[in-house]
Structure formats: structure tokens, C-alpha cells
Amino acid sequence: MGASDAAWRILEFDLTGRDPTVECVPVHLDGQRIVSYRRGHEDEALAKDGKLEWYFNRPAAEVFDNVKYADFYENYRVHTKKPVRAREHDVWESVSGGRFVTRRQRGECVVRLFWVSPHRGELYYLRLLLSNFPCRSYADLYLLGGPDCKTFQEAACAMGLLDNEKEYSDALQEAHTFLLGNALRRMFVLLCNIGAPAAVLWEQHRDILSEDLFEGDENRERAYNQALIQIDRGLRRGGSNNVMHGLPDVVDDNTELGRERTAYSMDALKREVDEWLPRLSDEQRNVFNYIKLIVQQSQSASPITTSPNAVFLDAPGGCGKTLLCRVITAYLRLNKTVVICAASSGIAALNYDGGRTAHSTFGFPLEITDPRGVWSHTNGSQRGQFIKAAGLIIYDEVTMADRGLIEMMDRSLRDLMGSTRLFGGKPVMFCGDFRQLAPIVKGYHNEGDVVNASLISSRLWGFMKKMKLTVGQRCTDPEYSKHLLEIGEGRAPEHTFRLSNVEGDERTEPLIAIDRRVSHTYNVEELIAHVFPDEVLQNPDQCADRAILCTHNINVAATNELILGQLETEERELLSADSLALEAGDQADLYDIELLHQTTAKGVPPHVLKLKTGALCMIMRNLNSDDGLVNGAKVIIVQIGANVILIRRPGSPEVMALPRITFKFPIFDNSHVQMTRRQFPLQIAYAMSIHKSQGQTIRRCALDLRSGCFAHGQLYVALSRVPSPESLLILTPERRVRDGQIYARNIVYKNLIHRNSG
Numbered sequence: 232m233g234a235s236d237a238a239w240r241i242l243e244f245d246l247t248g249r250d251p252t253v254e255c256v257p258v259h260l261d262g263q264r265i266v267s268y269r270r271g272h273e274d275e276a277l278a279k280d281g282k283l284e285w286y287f288n289r290p291a292a293e294v295f296d297n298v299k300y301a302d303f304y305e306n307y308r309v310h311t312k313k314p315v316r317a318r319e320h321d322v323w324e325s326v327s328g329g330r331f332v333t334r335r336q337r338g339e340c341v342v343r344l345f346w347v348s349p350h351r352g353e354l355y356y357l358r359l360l361l362s363n364f365p366c367r368s369y370a371d372l373y374l375l376g377g378p379d380c381k382t383f384q385e386a387a388c389a390m391g392l393l394d395n396e397k398e399y400s401d402a403l404q405e406a407h408t409f410l411l412g413n414a415l416r417r418m419f420v421l422l423c424n425i426g427a428p429a430a431v432l433w434e435q436h437r438d439i440l441s442e443d444l445f446e447g448d449e450n451r452e453r454a455y456n457q458a459l460i461q462i463d464r465g466l467r468r469g470g471s472n473n474v475m476h477g478l479p480d481v482v483d484d485n486t487e488l489g490r491e492r493t494a495y496s497m498d499a500l501k502r503e504v505d506e507w508l509p510r511l512s513d514e515q516r517n518v519f520n521y522i523k524l525i526v527q528q529s530q531s532a533s534p535i536t537t538s539p540n541a542v543f544l545d546a547p548g549g550c551g552k553t554l555l556c557r558v559i560t561a562y563l564r565l566n567k568t569v570v571i572c573a574a575s576s577g578i579a580a581l582n583y584d585g586g587r588t589a590h591s592t593f594g595f596p597l598e599i600t601d602p603r604g605v606w607s608h609t610n611g612s613q614r615g616q617f618i619k620a621a622g623l624i625i626y627d628e629v630t631m632a633d634r635g636l637i638e639m640m641d642r643s644l645r646d647l648m649g650s651t652r653l654f655g656g657k658p659v660m661f662c663g664d665f666r667q668l669a670p671i672v673k674g675y676h677n678e679g680d681v682v683n684a685s686l687i688s689s690r691l692w693g694f695m696k697k698m699k700l701t702v703g704q705r706c707t708d709p710e711y712s713k714h715l716l717e718i719g720e721g722r723a724p725e726h727t728f729r730l731s732n733v734e735g736d737e738r739t740e741p742l743i744a745i746d747r748r749v750s751h752t753y754n755v756e757e758l759i760a761h762v763f764p765d766e767v768l769q770n771p772d773q774c775a776d777r778a779i780l781c782t783h784n785i786n787v788a789a790t791n792e793l794i795l796g797q798l799e800t801e802e803r804e805l806l807s808a809d810s811l812a813l814e815a816g817d818q819a820d821l822y823d824i825e826l827l828h829q830t831t832a833k834g835v836p837p838h839v840l841k842l843k844t845g846a847l848c849m850i851m852r853n854l855n856s857d858d859g860l861v862n863g864a865k866v867i868i869v870q871i872g873a874n875v876i877l878i879r880r881p882g883s884p885e886v887m888a889l890p891r892i893t894f895k896f897p898i899f900d901n902s903h904v905q906m907t908r909r910q911f912p913l914q915i916a917y918a919m920s921i922h923k924s925q926g927q928t929i930r931r932c933a934l935d936l937r938s939g940c941f942a943h944g945q946l947y948v949a950l951s952r953v954p955s956p957e958s959l960l961i962l963t964p965e966r967r968v969r970d971g972q973i974y975a976r977n978i979v980y981k982n983l984i985h986r987n988s989g
């Protein structure tokens with residue numbers, strides 16, 4: 232429990248309840264309202280209206296004419312029966328009858344529209360319009376864009392809600408000087424994913440987006456159509472499609488499922504299986520055989536249901552679970568079985584061919600607010616059919632996922648497969664390590680909250696078959712592997728150290744001893760030289776599998792700045808456009824632009840972004856998994872332009888263009904006032920946070936422990952990235968070294984570890 236939590240409880244403030252009441256109202260396209268129903272009551276549920284329809288059908292009285300969606304629910308209440316005690320003139324009947332509206336009498340209520348990601352296209356623009364304009368139907372909103380307007384996107388553009396449209400257009404035009412054909416279309420897909428007005432951009436740039444497909448003027452329409460098909464395929468891989476972005480619909484005979492079946496080279500799959508299958512350890516082979524068995528059982532004409540179809544594979548870092556999953560995937564794909572590879576983070580998904588984040592694969596919402604909700608793909612959609620046909624679903628790093636997502640996956644699969652069995656009877660292989668970083672709980676994170684959010688607390692946990700890998704494969708030093716496990720499971724003995732060297736400060740902290748073979752330094756320059764000696768630093772491809780890991784972002788930024796200074800190329804400063812995202816009632820003049828420029832938040836680039844060509848950087852958002860442009864992926868700067876930065880992945884010559892994107896975040900922690908920053912989604916990546924390093928093997932690594940670890944599993948993740956203790960160097964304060972041995976703070980939530988082993 233933290234100090235503020237303790238104070239809150241001692242003072243006996245409420246632990247539950249929120250004042251004022253905060254309510255989220257749904258946003259959905261016409262005919263796409265999510266309906267929950269009980270078996271046998273489907274028609275009844277369908278006949279009921281939702282909150283958006285109630286708003287559209289609000290009474291005809293003049294007082295309701297200019298009321299926006301959120302304001303309506305903040306100020307009024309809707310009743311299904313006429314309230315008996317309300318005065319007659321305070322009750323209005325809805326336009327279509329059957330609903331009664333009264334003014335909210337007691338208590339304040341803050342209403343927000345459910346957040347929609349920009350990559351949801353039309354739904355995103357609908358939310359934008361509903362937040363800003365009163366309306367009585369979807370048609371009213373289209374009319375904002377003129378009599379011929381057919382998309383919410385055009386309407387939002389016409390109303391000036393998308394002021395950055397020109398910048399997207401300039402970025403595409405600038406990229407066209409370097410990129411052609413498919414590469415430019417992939418950038419267009421990326422722009423759609425970050426919320427660019429696709430329909431408007433397509434109208435302006437369809438010629439440059441299709442020029443490699445032209446075969447004479449008479450075939451222009453065919454070329455446009457082919458380009459749109461490729462764009463649609465790119466969007467579908469991220470979970471959306473042309474129509475969702477207001478682009479023309481296309482007829483594509485090749486469905487997502489069809490493309491998946493032919494996406495992989497049989498030769499490459501065979502090579503992977505031939506190379507690794509014979510090398511699997513006994514415990515890896517045991518898991519391999521079980522998964523093969525349940526996949527075979529589920530595919531047989533009369534599936535045998537005795538073996539649990541959901542497996543949780545518990546493997547300490549470096550025990551070869553990723554490699555095992557890759558072998559299983561290759562083996563099954565070679566045998567014509569569709570395998571879906573999903574992971575909690577984009578960077579973990581990159582470990583798999585065709586891997587995507589679980590959010591994009593399954594269409595999970597960003598926040599789970601409805602305990603009965605399902606994913607956003609409908610059963611009849613191409614994605615729905617693709618998931619239905621899968622012989623196996625692999626979900627990696629599930630220990631970082633909120634259990635609500637897994638429960639949603641279970642509900643959705645039962646519905647999709649028409650089966651009441653766990654996950655609809657579909658073989659599912661979850662992998663993870665409870666010793667590593669746990670789910671991030673929004674707003675607060677004490678042990679209880681984290682354990683409650685974890686899969687281990689789910690009712691599904693008890694039904695899964697638990698399998699284990701125990702032999703370290705990354706680190707072949709059994710003594711170090713044992714030491715790591717003790718740290719990961721909180722079994723390492725603790726020693727008392729003084730918290731500071733300040734005279735009179737007698738506070739102490741418990742620290743654990745780190746393996747004696749790990750060396751240490753008190754000097755950051757030495758740390759940098761250990762990982763990035765000058766000859767390596769000037770060759771960015773060699774830097775990619777090296778890293779300095781830090782506990783806190785402030786040390787990440789300072790170390791990166793020092794390293795960037797050592798690169799020989801010219802430094803460029805790229806400034807962001809910052810502004811307040813105002814809502815009714817906010818005062819714009821309260822905030823000075825200087826203050827906005829100084830504001831930063833986790834996962835948001837700074838106002839002044841310093842870059843050099845040849846610098847190793849990291850992508851800060853999931854942009855396009857096909858190109859490997861996901862949160863945490865490393866890229867090398869090739870050229871810095873005005874509207875785009877050209878980048879390439881380490882080891883690959885293929886150049887891609889990155890535009891500025893909009894980041895929206897609270898101006899202060901917990902403030903309801905949001906600001907937006909348009910900046911390139913990049914940060915220098917020689918040093919990175921331990922959180923970002925999870926799941927990566929780092930060949931040469933150093934660890935900055937000037938500030939102690941603060942999260943469950945952080946020390947364990949950092950120490951288990953390296954193949955041997957000798958290759959690790961730790962930067963530590965002198966007071967944490969005793970007799971030449973380093974001591975460090977280790978945080979382990981015992982409830983996560985014990986429930987897993989229990």
C-alpha cells in the first residue's frame with residue numbers, strides 16, 4: 232500500500248463511489264448498436280432503443296433543439312413510464328412516444344462519449360460530430376457536410392474538425408518523392424490507422440496512390456480499384472476496412488481467410504520446423520505434443536472433449552516459450568491449419584509471422600466497461616470467419632493483459648463457435664510469466680488491484696490446463712537461472728540498507744544481493760561505453776540488439792541525450808504543434824502555450840524532438856503491424872523531411888515514411904483538461920525503460936539502477952534479458968554496494984506468484 236492509499240484509508244474516506252457521477256454513453260453507427268439479450272428474448276432486446284436513439288428521439292420542444300448528446304444526459308433523465316410525481320409541465324414526451332424526459336433534479340452528472348480509436352474510421356468521425364453538434368438523426372450529421380455528403384468524415388472536414396487534413400496531404404505528397412506504389416499505399420494505410428481523413432485524401436491523391444497500376448488512360452478505373460483492394464487488405468489486417476474509413480467499397484474475391492492460407496512460404500515453414508523441432512527440449516516437446524493433440528481433437532469429426540482445450544504455459548524469461556510457439560505455429564501451418572498469433576504488446580507480436588496485438592486481432596475495446604461485452608467483430612465479418620476457421624489461437628504475454636479481455640474473448644468465441652465450451656471449444660494456448668511485468672491498472676496500482684486485474688483472478692483460470700517450462704535456454708548458466716528465479720519469485724533474502732547517505736536520515740530499505748559475477752560502475756559514461764563503444768555507435772544496425780535499461784523514463788531521456796550527442800551526424804530539432812483540446816466550460820486562456828510545450832506524458836514525444844540521421848529510435852504507437860511499425864519497435868532514421876521522416880527497420884534496406892501524428896493526453900495527472908500534440912511518434916532508443924524491454928533478448932546490456940525498481944517483476948525482467956551475468960554492467964549508487972557486491976530493490980507481488988504455483 233502506498234502512502235496516499237494509507238492516508239485515504241486512515242482518514243476513512245470512501246473507497247467506492249464517485250461524486251459527481253460519471254456516465255459514458257455509447258457511440259455506434261446506424262444499425263450497429265450492441266445488444267445484450269437473454270436466450271429466448273432476442274426480439275424483445277432488439278426492439279428496445281439505446282441511449283443514442285433516445286437522444287435522437289428526444290422531445291420536439293424548443294429547449295431540446297440545441298442540446299448536444301452528452302449535455303442531454305447531463306441535464307435530463309429518460310423514463311420508460313411517465314413519472315407520477317413530476318409536475319406536468321416538467322415532463323416531455325419523446326417524438327416517437329413511449330419515453331418521458333424530465334430535468335435531472337438531484338446530483339451532478341458528468342457524461343462522456345465512449346472513446347473511439349481513430350483507426351475505427353467512420354465511427355471515430357461520428358463521435359467527433361456527436362461531441363460537437365446537436366442532431367436528431369444520423370442524416371442531420373451528414374447534412375453538415377452539404378446535401379451530397381455521404382460520410383461522417385466529409386462532414387467533420389467540412390465543419391473544420393480536422394484541421395490537420397492539409398498536413399496529412401502534404402506528408403503523402405512529400406513521401407511520394409521517395410516512395411512509389413505499394414510502399415506509398417502502405418503509408419496511406421498507416422495514415423488511415425492514425426485517423427487521417429481517408430476519403431478526402433483518396434480523392435486528392437488517388438493518382439499517385441495508383442500510378443504503378445496504370446496501364447494506359449482507359450484502365451484508370453481498374454487501377455484505382457486495384458489500389459483500393461490493396462488498401463482494404465492493409466486496413467483489414469489492422470481490424471478495419473475501406474468502408475469503415477469512408478473509402479469506396481471493393482469486391483475482393485480473396486478474403487482474409489483465403490489470404491491467410493496462402494500467406495506463408497511452405498519452404499520457410501519447413502526449414503523452421505526441420506531446424507528446431509529436433510532441438511526442442513523434453514519439456515518443450517511435451518507441450519508441443521499436447522497442443523498437437525488438442526488441435527487434432529478439435530478438428531476431428533466428433534471432437535473428444537476430455538482434454539482441456541485451453542492451456543496456460545508458464546515459462547520464466549528465456550525458457551524458450553516464444554521459440555516453442557513459433558515451432559508449433561510453423562508445424563501447424565505446414566499442415567494447412569490456420570494459426571492466429573496474438574500478443575498483449577505490438578513488440579511481442581512481432582516475434583511471430585503474421586502476429587498482431589490482441590486488441591487489433593480480436594477488436595477489443597481500449598477499456599472494458601461492460602462485463603457482458605463482446606469484441607467488435609461480427610460473426611459474419613471476414614475477421615469473424617477467419618477466427619472461426621483457426622485451428623489454434625496463441626496469445627502471448629497474457630500475464631500483462633487485463634483478465635476482462637480474456638473473459639471477453641471467451642464470451643465472444645462461445646458465441647462465434649455456437650458452443651458453451653470454454654472458448655467455444657477452440658484450442659487456445661496462453662503464454663506468460665507472472666514473475667514478469669503485470670497488467671497496468673489505470674489510475675492506481677496496489678498489489679490487490681493488480682492481482683484482481685490479472686488472469687489468475689479470473690473464473691476461467693481454474694479450467695485451464697497449466698503447463699510449465701523450467702529450463703533456461705537464453706542463459707545456459709544454471710546457477711544464474713536459479714538466482715533469477717529466486718528474484719522473480721521473491722525468495723531472495725533481503726538485507727537492510729540505509730535509504731540515503733544524509734546524516735540524521737535513519738530510514739532503511741530492504742535490498743537483495745545480485746549475482747557477484749555482474750559488474751558495476753558509478754559512472755554513466757562507462758555504462759554507455761560498455762554497450763555502445765564508438766565503432767558500434769556509428770553503425771546503427773549493430774546497435775539494435777544492445778540496450779541500456781532504466782527503471783525511470785527520466786533516466787532514459789538523459790542517457791539517450793548523452794548518446795545522441797556522440798553521433799557524428801547533424802542534429803535536427805523537430806518542434807511539435809501543441810494546443811488545448813477544449814470542452815465546454817474549459818478556459819483556454821488559463822493555459823499558456825509555454826506551459827503546453829513543457830508538458831509531457833508517458834508515451835508522448837517531447838515538444839522539441841532532437842534527432843539525427845543514423846540514430847536508433849523507437850516507434851511510440853502501434854501504427855502498422857505489417858511493416859513492423861508497432862509501439863516499442865526499433866527503427867533507424869534515414870532522412871528527416873519537413874512532413875515525413877524516412878526510416879528503415881534494422882537489418883532491412885526497405886525505406887518507409889513516418890508522418891506526424893496527434894497525441895491526446897491530460898495536461899496534468901488526473902486533470903480532465905486534455906491537450907493535443909502533433910509530433911513524430913519517435914524516441915531515441917539506445918536507452919529504454921525496463922517495461923519496454925520485456926520479451927526481448929538483448930545481446931549486450933547495461934542496467935541503470937540509480938533509481939530503484941518500483942513495479943512488480945521489474946528487476947527480474949531486466950536481469951533476465953542477458954545470456955550471461957558476465958555480459959551485464961549495472962550503474963548503481965555507491966551506498967548500494969557492499970564488499971564488491973551490488974544490492975537492489977526488488978518488488979514481487981507474492982499473490983501473483985503463489986496463486987500460480989498453488
Ligand SMILES: Nc1ncnc2c1ncn2[C@@H]1O[C@H](COP(=O)(O)OP(=O)(O)OP(=O)(O)O)[C@@H](O)[C@H]1O
Binds near residue numbers: 510547549551
Ligand atoms: N530448445 C532450444 N534449443 C536452443 N536454443 C533455444 C531453445 N529454445 C529456445 N532457445 C533460444 O533461447 C533464447 C530465448 O528463447 P525465447 O525468446 O523463446 O524465450 P522466452 O521464454 O520467450 O523468453 P521471454 O519470456 O524473455 O520472452 C532464444 O535465443 C532462443 O532461440
